[in-house]
Amino acid sequence: MSNVVTVSLGARSYPIVIEAGVLARTADHLAPLARGRTMAIVTDENVTPHLATLQAALSGAGVASEAIVLPPGETTKSWTHLAGLCDRLLELGVERGDHVVALGGGVIGDLVGFACAILKRGCGFVQVPTTLLAQVDSSVGGKTAINTRAGKNLIGAFHQPALVLIDPSVLDTLPPRELRAGYAEVVKYGLIDDAAFFAWCEAHGPALLAGDAEARHYAIGHAVAAKARIVAADEHETNGTRALLNLGHTFGHALEAEAGFSQALIHGEGVAAGCALAFGFSAAQGLCSAEDAARVAAHFRHVGLPDGLAAAGIAASGARLVDHMRHDKKMAAGTLPFLLARGIGRTYLDKTVDLADVAAFLDAQPQPR
Ligand SMILES: NC(=O)c1ccc[n+]([C@@H]2O[C@H](COP(=O)([O-])OP(=O)(O)OC[C@H]3O[C@@H](n4cnc5c(N)ncnc54)[C@H](O)[C@@H]3O)[C@@H](O)[C@H]2O)c1
Numbered sequence: 438m439s440n441v442v443t444v445s446l447g448a449r450s451y452p453i454v455i456e457a458g459v460l461a462r463t464a465d466h467l468a469p470l471a472r473g474r475t476m477a478i479v480t481d482e483n484v485t486p487h488l489a490t491l492q493a494a495l496s497g498a499g500v501a502s503e504a505i506v507l508p509p510g511e512t513t514k515s516w517t518h519l520a521g522l523c524d525r526l527l528e529l530g531v532e533r534g535d536h537v538v539a540l541g542g543g544v545i546g547d548l549v550g551f552a553c554a555i556l557k558r559g560c561g562f563v564q565v566p567t568t569l570l571a572q573v574d575s576s577v578g579g580k581t582a583i584n585t586r587a588g589k590n591l592i593g594a595f596h597q598p599a600l601v602l603i604d605p606s607v608l609d610t611l612p613p614r615e616l617r618a619g620y621a622e623v624v625k626y627g628l629i630d631d632a633a634f635f636a637w638c639e640a641h642g643p644a645l646l647a648g649d650a651e652a653r654h655y656a657i658g659h660a661v662a663a664k665a666r667i668v669a670a671d672e673h674e675t676n677g678t679r680a681l682l683n684l685g686h687t688f689g690h691a692l693e694a695e696a697g698f699s700q701a702l703i704h705g706e707g708v709a710a711g712c713a714l715a716f717g718f719s720a721a722q723g724l725c726s727a728e729d730a731a732r733v734a735a736h737f738r739h740v741g742l743p744d745g746l747a748a749a750g751i752a753a754s755g756a757r758l759v760d761h762m763r764h765d766k767k768m769a770a771g772t773l774p775f776l777l778a779r780g781i782g783r784t785y786l787d788k789t790v791d792l793a794d795v796a797a798f799l800d801a802q803p804q805p806r
């Protein structure tokens with residue numbers, strides 16, 4: 438199984454190759470980008486088995502590579518690691534025409550992408566995502582960033598990769614909890630504008646999470662095609678299309694913030710609970726049917742993802758959670774746009790939401806026991 442999805446951005450267009458085992462055949466794709474020079478590969482400590490596969494494939498094809506292995510975890514997306522990485526890439530003599538390889542999850546992808554956006558005013562890079570979240574979301578679209586004291590992803594740049602290489606079989610080593618969290622972002626695409634894909638998730642999500650290769654391949658291809666379409670329509674998030682990808686994220690970030698952005702609630706878990714809450718709120722506002730909202734919550738529950746405040750373990754007042762939302766970077770000119778739904782696959786951006794209604798809705802939710 439192999440397929441290629443193109444992100445159409447004129448001169449900055451690039452292919453996304455989805456193919457089980459492609460890591461071992463990666464030289465076919467990377468040798469032309471290396472042009473006989475040494476390739477820098479950046480990864481984290483948990484991904485080193487796949488680094489070995491990648492480096493063996495490159496050296497087998499006569500491509501020299503140099504690995505930079507960073508500590509795993511969100512804290513690696515920092516000024517300190519950015520500075521260290523840029524210095525190291527400069528020491529290696531990386532030039533503008535070179536392509537740095539980001540091998541890892543969204544943390545490595547975001548950090549390396551940003552380093553490459555600013556290194557010599559922009560050098561090339563390739564995304565080789567190794568988590569489900571990175572394969573279906575963060576590796577595509579060119580958003581790069583680090584975290585600072587003021588919040589997550591507040592310093593960054595749009596910088597598109599030259600190529601995205603997705604090997605679904607690397608997910609075999611991913612902890613099940615990380616796989617499930619990434620799956621929430623897969624379901625999100627169905628909820629946004631594709632009710633048939635949500636129905637596919639209901640039927641095949643459990644098989645995907647149990648390791649079914651065909652289900653995994655289909656879901657990644659479908660998700661990536663959706664993301665490519667959205668990015669091509671709104672590369673810099675200016676016309677509202679790309680904002681749809683934030684479905685469940687305003688509620689979700691509030692829960693993540695309440696959990697202190699800790700392992701108590703990882704991003705995809707916040708997104709699952711956040712999507713369920715966005716549909717619950719839409720139903721409470723009379724925008725979508727209670728049946729649709731219940732169906733969304735039921736699917737997340739069924740695959741072991743949180744379906745609301747109680748399952749996410751969040752005990753906080755509506756006012757406190759809304760306060761977290763107010764600090765969201767999507768806040769513009771004092772109003773907070775919300776992604777609401779008129780039904781499954783019918784998400785839209787609503788700029789008229791009254792935060793008092795949101796707080797009252799959250800206060801009415803069951804609390805964790
Ligand atoms: N740029 C974007 O458009 C975008 C979109 C969504 C999320 N993000 C960012 O992505 C980050 C989250 O990404 P993530 O969920 O991939 O987190 P991550 O990169 O921290 O990876 C999760 C964990 O899995 C480990 N890991 C990665 N691949 C593995 C593998 N194949 N086998 C075993 N372990 C493996 C990592 O070491 C880490 O411990 C956040 O910083 C978020 O802001 C960016």
Ligand SMILES: [Zn+2]
Binds near residue numbers: 574622686704708
């Ligand atoms: Zn997300």
